[in-house]
Amino acid sequence: MTPRRPAHSLAAVHxxxxxxxxxxxxxVATYGQVAHExxxxxxxxxxxxxxxxxxxxxxxxxxxxxNASGRISLPAGGPxxxxxxxxxxxxxxxxxxxxxxxxxxxHP
DNA sequence: CTGTTGACCAAGG
DNA sequence: ACCTTGGCCAACA
Numbered sequence: 346m347t348p349r350r351p352a353h354s355l356a357a358v359h360x361x362x363x364x365x366x367x368x369x370x371x372x373v374a375t376y377g378q379v380a381h382e383x384x385x386x387x388x389x390x391x392x393x394x395x396x397x398x399x400x401x402x403x404x405x406x407x408x409x410x411x412n413a414s415g416r417i418s419l420p421a422g423g424p425x426x427x428x429x430x431x432x433x434x435x436x437x438x439x440x441x442x443x444x445x446x447x448x449x450x451x452h453p
Numbered sequence: 454c455t456g457t458t459g460a461c462c463a464a465g466g
Numbered sequence: 467a468c469c470t471t472g473g474c475c476a477a478c479a
Contacts, residue, residue, distance in 0.1 A: 354476070376461050387474060393460035394476075410460080418460045428460095457479085466470085 357385055361395040368409040370435040372451035373444055375413050382453060393418065408432055415446040 360383040367382075368374050374382075376389035385391060396407045408431040412418045417439075419425040429439045437449050 377463095380461085387462085389461035390459065390474065391461090391476075396460060407460085412460080413462055420460090424460080455479105458477085459475105461474085463473090464471090466468105 357383070357388070357391060358395040358398065360384060361392050362399070362405050365396070365405050365407065365410060367453065368406055368451045370406075370409075371437060371449070373409045373411050373415075373432070373437060373446070373449050374451045375411055375415075375446070376418075377413055378450075379410060389413075409451070411444055411446075415444045417442045 361379060364379050364383045365374070376392040379392045380386060380388045383392075392410065396405075396410060399405055399407055408428040417425055417428050419428055425442065429442065432439050432444065437444055
C-alpha cells in the first residue's frame with residue numbers, strides 16, 4: 346500500500362495551492378496570509394512546505410508568496426534569482442530581495 | 454520514544 | 467533594522 350498520511354494534511358496542502366492560484370499577476374501575498382485565507386491560521390510553515398512540493402511545471406504562482414517582511418525566503422543561487430525575475434517580469438519591484446508590501450500586497 | 458529542522462510569524466529588546 | 471524567544475506542526479534521524 347502507499348504510505349499512509351494524515352488526510353487533513355493533504356487537504357491542507359490542496360487548500361493552500363488553491364489560495365495561491367488566486368493571487369493575480371503583479372501582486373504578492375505572505376505565507377501567513379495564504380495560511381489564513383486557506384483556513385489554517387498560524388500555520389505559515391505549512392505553506393512553505395506545500396510550495397516546496399510543487400513540480401517545476403506547476404501552474405501555481407509560488408513566486409508571488411513572500412515572508413511577512415516582504416522578503417524572498419529562498420536561499421541564494423538559483424530559486425531566489427528566479428523568483429525575483431519572475432516578479433520583476435510582472436511589474437513587481439524587487440530591491441535587495443525585498444518587495445514593498447504596502448504597494449504590492451494582494452487584498453482578496 | 455525524543456530531538457532537530459524548516460520557502461514562517463509576532464512580539465520584545 | 468537586527469537578534470532572540472515562543473509558538474506552530476509535519477517529516478526525519
